[in-house]
Amino acid sequence: MWGGCPTGGVSSEEGTGTTITIPPVTDTSLIPNDVVERVLAAALAKGGEMAEVFAEDSTSSGAMMDDHRVEELSSGRSRGAGIRVVDGETTGFAHTADLSEAGLFAAAAAAAAVAREGGGKVRTVALGPTRAHAARAQVLPGSVEKAAKLELLTRADGAARAAGDAIVQVQVGYGDSRRRILIANSEGLLAEDDQVRTRFNVMCVANGDTGMQTGYESLARTEGYEIFARHNVEDLAGIAAGRALAKLSARPAPSGEVPIVLAGGSGGILFHEACGHGLEADHIVKDASVYTGQVGELVASPLVTLVDDGTVAGEWGNFAVDDEGHAPARNVLIENGILTDYMWDWLRAHREGRASSGNGRRQSYQHLPMVRMTNTYLLAGTENADEIVAQTPSGVYVKKLGGGQVNTATGDFVFGTTEAYLIENGHVTEPLRDANLIGNGPEVLRRIDAVADDFDMTPGTCGKDGQSVPVGCGQATLRITGVTLGGTA
Amino acid sequence: MSDLLALATSVVEKAQAGEGMEVYVVRGSETEVRAYEGSLESLTSADSSGVGIRVVLEGAEGEGSRLGFAWAGSLDPAVIEAALADARDNARYATPDPDVVLARPDGASVVEQDLWDDGVTATPMEDKIALALELERATRAADDRVRQVSSADYSDERAEMALASTTGIRSSARRTTAFVSVDAIAGVGADTQTGTGFSVGRAPADLDPDEAMGEAVQRSTRLLGAQKAQSGRYTVVFDPRVVSTLLSVMASALSGEAVVKGRSFFAGRIGESVANAAVTLVDDPTDSRAFSASTYDAEGLACRRNVLISDGMLRMFVFDTVSARRAQMQSTGSAVRGGFAGTPSAGCRALVLQPGTKGADDILASVGDGLYVQSVTGIHSGVNTVSGDFSVGAEGLMIRGGALAEPVREVTVASTLQRMLQSIVEIGGDLRWLPGSAAGQTLAIADMQLSGE
Numbered sequence: 001m002w003g004g005c006p007t008g009g010v011s012s013e014e015g016t017g018t019t020i021t022i023p024p025v026t027d028t029s030l031i032p033n034d035v036v037e038r039v040l041a042a043a044l045a046k047g048g049e050m051a052e053v054f055a056e057d058s059t060s061s062g063a064m065m066d067d068h069r070v071e072e073l074s075s076g077r078s079r080g081a082g083i084r085v086v087d088g089e090t091t092g093f094a095h096t097a098d099l100s101e102a103g104l105f106a107a108a109a110a111a112a113a114v115a116r117e118g119g120g121k122v123r124t125v126a127l128g129p130t131r132a133h134a135a136r137a138q139v140l141p142g143s144v145e146k147a148a149k150l151e152l153l154t155r156a157d158g159a160a161r162a163a164g165d166a167i168v169q170v171q172v173g174y175g176d177s178r179r180r181i182l183i184a185n186s187e188g189l190l191a192e193d194d195q196v197r198t199r200f201n202v203m204c205v206a207n208g209d210t211g212m213q214t215g216y217e218s219l220a221r222t223e224g225y226e227i228f229a230r231h232n233v234e235d236l237a238g239i240a241a242g243r244a245l246a247k248l249s250a251r252p253a254p255s256g257e258v259p260i261v262l263a264g265g266s267g268g269i270l271f272h273e274a275c276g277h278g279l280e281a282d283h284i285v286k287d288a289s290v291y292t293g294q295v296g297e298l299v300a301s302p303l304v305t306l307v308d309d310g311t312v313a314g315e316w317g318n319f320a321v322d323d324e325g326h327a328p329a330r331n332v333l334i335e336n337g338i339l340t341d342y343m344w345d346w347l348r349a350h351r352e353g354r355a356s357s358g359n360g361r362r363q364s365y366q367h368l369p370m371v372r373m374t375n376t377y378l379l380a381g382t383e384n385a386d387e388i389v390a391q392t393p394s395g396v397y398v399k400k401l402g403g404g405q406v407n408t409a410t411g412d413f414v415f416g417t418t419e420a421y422l423i424e425n426g427h428v429t430e431p432l433r434d435a436n437l438i439g440n441g442p443e444v445l446r447r448i449d450a451v452a453d454d455f456d457m458t459p460g461t462c463g464k465d466g467q468s469v470p471v472g473c474g475q476a477t478l479r480i481t482g483v484t485l486g487g488t489a
Numbered sequence: 490m491s492d493l494l495a496l497a498t499s500v501v502e503k504a505q506a507g508e509g510m511e512v513y514v515v516r517g518s519e520t521e522v523r524a525y526e527g528s529l530e531s532l533t534s535a536d537s538s539g540v541g542i543r544v545v546l547e548g549a550e551g552e553g554s555r556l557g558f559a560w561a562g563s564l565d566p567a568v569i570e571a572a573l574a575d576a577r578d579n580a581r582y583a584t585p586d587p588d589v590v591l592a593r594p595d596g597a598s599v600v601e602q603d604l605w606d607d608g609v610t611a612t613p614m615e616d617k618i619a620l621a622l623e624l625e626r627a628t629r630a631a632d633d634r635v636r637q638v639s640s641a642d643y644s645d646e647r648a649e650m651a652l653a654s655t656t657g658i659r660s661s662a663r664r665t666t667a668f669v670s671v672d673a674i675a676g677v678g679a680d681t682q683t684g685t686g687f688s689v690g691r692a693p694a695d696l697d698p699d700e701a702m703g704e705a706v707q708r709s710t711r712l713l714g715a716q717k718a719q720s721g722r723y724t725v726v727f728d729p730r731v732v733s734t735l736l737s738v739m740a741s742a743l744s745g746e747a748v749v750k751g752r753s754f755f756a757g758r759i760g761e762s763v764a765n766a767a768v769t770l771v772d773d774p775t776d777s778r779a780f781s782a783s784t785y786d787a788e789g790l791a792c793r794r795n796v797l798i799s800d801g802m803l804r805m806f807v808f809d810t811v812s813a814r815r816a817q818m819q820s821t822g823s824a825v826r827g828g829f830a831g832t833p834s835a836g837c838r839a840l841v842l843q844p845g846t847k848g849a850d851d852i853l854a855s856v857g858d859g860l861y862v863q864s865v866t867g868i869h870s871g872v873n874t875v876s877g878d879f880s881v882g883a884e885g886l887m888i889r890g891g892a893l894a895e896p897v898r899e900v901t902v903a904s905t906l907q908r909m910l911q912s913i914v915e916i917g918g919d920l921r922w923l924p925g926s927a928a929g930q931t932l933a934i935a936d937m938q939l940s941g942e
Contacts, residue, residue, distance in 0.1 A: 067750050069586055071556070073579035076830055077572070078539075078562035091531040097538065097563045107535075113614075114532050146582045169751045205752055205875055212754070214875045253880075255903065255940040256720045286525070288639040288674060290681070368531060403870035405882070409639070409674050409683045412899050414882035416870025435880040436871035438901050438940075484717075486871070486880040486901025488938040 030055040030182045031081070033127055033190070035101050039083070040125040040186045043108040046115035048087035050350070051108070051125070052185040054323060055081040055099060056365040059142070060177040065153035067169065073146065082365040083107045086347065087115040095366045128188040131327075133320035136313065137196035137224025141176030144225045149174050152200065152233050159234035160204050163241030166248060168212075169205035172237070176225070183325035191325035196224050197316070197470065199459070200233060202240040208248035213433075215243025216402075216418060220459035220470065222318040243400065243419045246431045253420065253435035253487025259395030260437065260480045261388055261423060265456025267401030268473025271306055272376055272462070273413040274406070274441040275299070279308075279333050280359070280371040281348040283408045290411035290442055291339060299339045300445035303381055303478075306334040308343055310358055310374030315472040316459035317374035324360035324369050331357045334445075345371045363467040373462060377474030381451025385477035388450045390426040396485060397421045397428045403460075411441035414486075435487045444480055452477035493651035494661040500542070500569055501653045508577075509545035509554070509591050509655045511788070514538070514564060515829045517648035520614070524621040524641045532618070538564045539829035544576040545591055553585035560830040588814040591656045592788035597822060599791040600775040602784045604664035608692025609645045617643050617693065620669060624698045628671050628686075631706045634713060637674040638705075644668045645693070652789040660789035665691050666780075668924070669701050675709035682715060682898075684708025689780055689924050708863055712884060715896035717941040724859035724914065725902050725937045726852060726888060729921040731865050732842070733929030735872075736770075739906060740837035740926060742874040743772075743797055745808035745823075747835075749815040754877040754907060758803050764910035766801040769843035772823065779839035780924045787824035787833040795821050797837075809835040840927035845916040849931040852915045854891035856933050861885045861893055862902065877905040883939075900941040909934050 036053055043051035061075040080097040092114030096107040153172045160170040179195040199220035206213050217240040221227045283289035310328025312318055319328060324346045332340050345360030361372035404415030420432045457474035497512040504510040521533040541560040548554055557580025559572040625641035651661040670687035686704030688697045747753040774783045774792035783792050788810055796804055807823035812835045825836035866882035880903040887894040917931030
C-alpha cells in the first residue's frame with residue numbers, strides 16, 4: 001500500500017455510513033469523486049468484500065518510416081473504466097467506454113453479478129485523500145511538432161543506410177503514449193497517475209552472399225520527448241545496422257551445452273524468464289511455479305541478488321502507482337542466491353493477509369489486473385567484464401538477446417540471441433547466426449559463476465495471459481557455466 | 490444495411506474534395522469465465538467498440554498521395570469526429586507516394602460465410618459457468634497424476650464489423666466464437682509437466698470439453714519422467730498444433746508487403762522450387778471450416794482462395810492494395826488488420842497444407858526413429874522469416890521402432906525454414922482446424938538438429 005492508510009473505507013451500517021466530502025482530485029480528474037463513491041457502493045450492493053474502479057484515458061501517436069518513406073502517421077485514443085468486484089474466491093469484472101454515471105452504473109451491475117445474493121445492506125463508500133502524481137516528463141510528446149518527430153526518422157534512416165552498402169532495408173519507428181489513470185476502491189484508496197512513455201526503434205536488413213540478416217535496436221523510456229536530447233537516434237541506427245552487417249559473415253551457432261557470457265545490458269531477459277515469472281504470486285498460490293515453497297531456500301548462485309523495482313525513474317517499467325493504486329517498491333526477490341519473496345498484487349496479497357508489493361498491473365481498462373514484473377534486474381558484481389571473457393577458454397558471447405518464454409510450472413525456459421559471437425581461447429571471435437538457448441530456471445541460476453560491474457538496463461514488452469505491459473530488464477556481464485544452445489553446427 | 494455500415498458510410502460522406510477516406514467500425518461483446526478448485530475464479534463481461542479511419546490526401550498529378558490514420562475506442566459521434574480530424578492532420582505529414590491508394594471494388598465473387606451462431610447469446614451465463622467448472626472438475630478427476638489445474642476457461646465473443654470508403658467499398662460482416670481451454674499440471678514426486686487442451690467453435694454447442702480435457706491430461710502425463718535427449722540430427726515429427734503454429738509464423742514471409750520490402754526469405758523466388766514436391770500450401774478464408782474464415786478482407790474486398798505453393802513451386806504471395814501496387818500486382822483480397830487500432834497489411838488468414846493420406850501412427854511407423862514434438866517455445870525469438878534461421882525449444886517423445894517412446898524435454902530443434910520445406914518427408918491426412926491463421930496436421934521433417942545433452 002502506498003504510504004499511510006486511506007482514511008475512508010467500506011461501512012455496512014444499514015445506510016448510515018458517513019461520506020466524507022472531498023474536493024476534486026485535480027482539475028483533470030477522470031471521474032468526479034462523488035460519482036466514484038456511488039459507483040463503488042452500487043458495485044457492492046449484492047455483497048462482496050472489495051470493489052474497484054479503474055478509469056483510464058490514454059492517447060498514443062506513432063510514425064513509421066519504411067523503405068525511405070514516411071508511410072504512416074497514426075494516433076489513437078482509448079478511454080473507459082473497468083470495474084471489479086471481489087466476493088470470496090470470485091472476481092466479477094466488466095468494462096465500459098462510457099464514463100458517464102449511467103455507463104459506470106451499468107458496468108458496476110455487470111461486475112456485481114458474481115456476488116452472492118443476500119448482501120442486501122446499503123453500502124457507502126468514502127474515499128480517502130487522493131494520491132495524485134503528475135507526469136514525469138519534461139517535454140510532453142503531444143506538444144512537439146509532428147515534423148520534428150519525422151526529422152528523427154529521417155536522420156536514423158540516413159545513418160542506418162550510411163553504415164554499409166549491404167544495408168538494403170531500414171524501418172524506423174517512433175511512438176509516444178500518455179496514459180492517465182484513476183484507481184479507487186472500497187477500502188478508500190484513491191490514486192491517480194499520469195504515465196508518459198516515448199520510444200524509438202530501428203530495424204535493418206543487410207543482404208550478402210549468404211542471404212539476409214536483420215539487426216534491431218530500440219530506445220524506450222517512461223519519460224517525454226526530452227530523451228532525444230540525451231540519446232542520439234543516429235547511434236541507435238548504427239547499432240541496429242551493425243548487428244545486421246556483422247551477421248552477414250555469421251556461421252551457424254553451435255549445438256549443445258556451452259558456457260555463455262552475457263554482455264551487460266544484453267537483455268536481462270534471462271532473469272525475466274528463468275525466475276521472474278516464476279516468482280509472480282498468482283503462479284505461486286496455484287502451485288504452478290517451480291519456486292513455490294522455496295522462500296528461504298538457495299535457488300541461485302550466491303552471486304545472484306535479483307530485484308524488481310517499479311520506482312526506477314525513467315525506466316520502461318516505471319510508474320508512480322500500479323494499476324491497483326499502490327506505490328511501486330524496490331522488492332528484493334533473491335538475495336545472495338536465497339529466495340526472499342515473491343511479487344504480489346492486491347488479490348493474492350489480500351488472501352495471504354499481507355500488502356501488495358506494487359506489482360498489480362494491467363494492459364488497459366479492458367483487462368483484469370494480475371501480478372506483473374516492473375523493472376527486474378540483477379545487482380552488479382565486482383568483476384571486470386573483459387576479464388570474464390578472457391577467463392573463458394571457449395564458449396559463446398551473447399551481445400544482444402531477443403525475446404524469450406517460460407513454462408513456470410516446470411521452470412524450462414528459452415531465450416533467443418540476436419547478436420552473438422564465439423569465444424575462442426578467451427577472445428571474442430566469429431559472429432553466429434541467431435539461435436535460441438534453453439535451460440531450466442533453478443539449474444541455470446545456480447550455474448552463474450561470474451558477475452561484472454558494467455550494469456545496464458534494456459526495455460521490453462512482457463506478455464502474460466494475453467496482456468502486454470512495458471517492463472525493464474537489467475544485468476551486468478555474467479557467465480553461465482553451461483546452457484544448451486540450439487544452433488545447427 | 491447494418492446500422493454499423495450506415496455509421497461508417499455517414500462518416501465517409503464527410504470526405505472533402507481531393508480526399509479519400511476509409512472508415513472501419515467494430516462493435517463486440519465478450520464473456521470470459523475462469524474456474525479454479527471448484528469455484529468461479531473470475532467472470533468478465535463487457536461490450537466494446539471502436540473506429541479506425543484512414544485519410545488519403547490526393548496530391549498533384551504524378552506526385553502521389555499521403556496517408557494518415559487515427560483510431561478511437563468508441564463510436565461516440567464526437568470521438569469519431571476527433572479521430573477524423575487527427576487522421577487528416579496525420580496525412581499532411583506523410584511522404585507523397587503514388588502507390589498509396591484505397592481499395593476499389595474488384596469484382597471478385599463474394600463467398601458468403603455464415604460465421605454467426607445465436608447460441609453464444611442464447612446460452613445462459615449459468616451454463617457457460619457450468620462448462621468451465623465441469624471442465625476443471627473432469628480434468629482433475631481424469632488421472633491421479635494430475636495434481637493441479639491452473640486454469641479452466643470458457644470464453645466467447647460476438648463481433649460485428651463494417652467498412653465504407655470513398656472508393657465505393659461497402660462491406661459488413663459478423664462472427665461469433667466460443668472457446669474452452671484447460672491447463673493441467675501433472676506431477677509425480679518432484680517431476681512436474683504441463684499440458685494444454687482446448688476446443689473451439691462458433692457457439693457453446695460446438696465445443697467438445699472432453700476433447701480439451703483429454704488433450705491436457707494426455708499431454709501433461711505422457712511427459713512425466715522427461716529427460717534431455719542426445720544431441721544429433723533427427724527426423725522430427727511435429728504434431729498438428731505445432732504445425733499450425735509454424736505455418737502461422739512462416740506466413741509473414743509469404744506477405745507481399747514483406748516481399749516488396751525485401752524482408753522475406755521467399756523474395757525473388759516465384760516459380761522456383763522452394764519445398765518438397767509433395768507440398769501444396771493454400772490460403773483459403775472461403776473455407777467455412779477455418780476458424781479464421783472470412784467473407785471480406787480488412788479492406789472490404791472479397792476473400793478468395795490463393796494457392797501459394799503447389800507441387801513444391803512458389804506460385805504467388807498474398808497482397809493488400811498498397812503492397813500489390815508496389816509489386817505491380819493486384820490485391821489478392823488478403824488485407825488483415827489487428828482490430829480497429831491497426832492499419833491493413835498483407836497477410837494470410839487460413840493457411841492449409843494440402844493433406845496427405847497417412848494418420849499420425851502411420852507416419853510414426855514410417856519414420857521409425859526420431860523425435861516427436863508436441864509443443865514448441867520461443868517461436869518469436871527463434872524463427873526469423875527474413876534470414877530463415879529456425880531454432881525453437883521443444884518437448885515431446887522419442888520415436889523408436891516406429892512408435893512413441895520415452896519423453897523428452899529441454900531440447901531445441903534447429904534448421905532453416907528453407908531447408909525444412911525441402912526436407913518435408915510426410916504430410917499427414919489428419920488435418921485439424923485450429924484457432925489462429927492456419928490449420929495443422931502431423932508433419933515429418935528430416936534432418937533437423939536436436940540440441941540436448
